[in-house]
Structures are given as C-alpha cells and as structure tokens.
Amino acid sequence: MKIVRYAVDGTAEYGLLKDKTIQAIVGKPYGELNLTDRHYQRHQVRLMAPCEPTKIIAMGLNYHTHARELGMPLPNSPLTFLKPSTAVIGSGENIVYPSASHRVDYEGELAVIIKKPAWRVRVEDALDYVFGYACFNDVTARDLQNTDAQWTRAKGFDTFAAIGPWIETDLNPDNLSLETYLNGKLKQRGNTSDLIYSIPEIINFISNVMSLLPGDIIATGTPSGVGPMYPGDTVEVRIPAVGTLRNFVIANGD
C-alpha cells in the first residue's frame, strides 16, 4: 500500500492512497490502520513528507559505483552520518540553496522508513522493523563537505532531506532501479543490488548504536553520477517501484 501525508484545511494527516483517491487515517500509520470514511482526491490536498522522523541516518559510500567514482576505498564498516529532522521536505517543495555554499549536489537514494522501535536488531529479523520505502534526495553542500571536518553543516541545511512522494509498504528492496534526473536529463542510474551493505545489515549496524523509532528514516546511499544543482533547476529521484520525488531548487532570499 501507499501511505501519504498531506495538508488539508490547515491540518496535516496521514492517508491511504489508492489510484487518485486518498482515504484519511486517524493518527499514525505504523500499527493497525485506523481508517476513516473521509476521502479526498489527490489534487485536493497538498502532499507533504510522508513521515515525521526523530532522526535521519544516512549511509556514506554504500554503492560500489559511487566509491569508484570518488576514487575512495570501500569502507571497512558502514559509514553513517545524521541529518536533522528539520531538513525534511516532501515532494513538490523547494530546496533552498544556502548562501554559505556554491556547490549543492543531488544524491538520489532509497529511503527506509522504520515501523517499530528497533534496538540491537539481528540481521535476520531486520526487515520486520521496516514500514516501507520512499525516494530520497540527500542534498549536500559539496564544498562545505570538503572543507568541514564534520558533515553536519554540509548535510544539515533546512530542505536538504527531500523524501516522498509517499511510502510504499509492499516492496522487495533487493533489486530496485533508481534514477535521478536534473531538468529532465538522466544523471544517475543505479540498482539497489549494487549496495555494499544490505538494508538488513544497515539496520543491524545502526540499531547497535542507537534506537530507531517509528517514522525514522535511513537513507541507504547514492549510486554514481552525483553532480551540482542550481537555482531554477528541477530535480527528480525516480524509483519506478515507488514513484517520483520532484523538487525545485530556489535561491536563498537573503
């Protein structure tokens, strides 16, 4: 099923998307769905980011092709970093180019959304903790990533964690094609079969460090082909089995 979050009449709520119709849900979608009899057409509502994470854990260098492209050795263990929850935006929203950066890159990725509290989860149990999957853009100020010892600033600006357009819950994540388009032009093409660390291995690794909570996002890394975006650009991350995440780059107003 497809789970959306949207704004209607000034409030945000979750819903179940079927074709072009959304059925509203009471509360959060992670347990049993509490469906209402309220229905909306998709065009009647404004889609938002489909989850409200307490944190985003992202993987660095998790595709063989991307490691080769950067000329970097494969990591000996999963390389993780955090993005703040305040960076989250949904499909159709604007990525704001910060005035501190002159090189902002797209990184198309598969996002994993957590279903239930996860602490020290075994690899063989890990997929039981997954609610579903979405497209993700790990927007990165590449120049600041290269100058700062820590990646907090380069990865953490508001609007630098685009996710959507919804969460697809019925999906095998092992062999998903993923593409990134800039102004309609193909820039990245990868497949999750090229992941260095699998999704169960990632969940096992992270949950031995920190508790994962419902709605938390794991960004699983980007394939080769990363590159810059500029104000005026439209960027899309397409995972055909999920949908298309589309965002617009705008200049910082200050």
Ligand code: MG
């Ligand atoms: Mg990334």
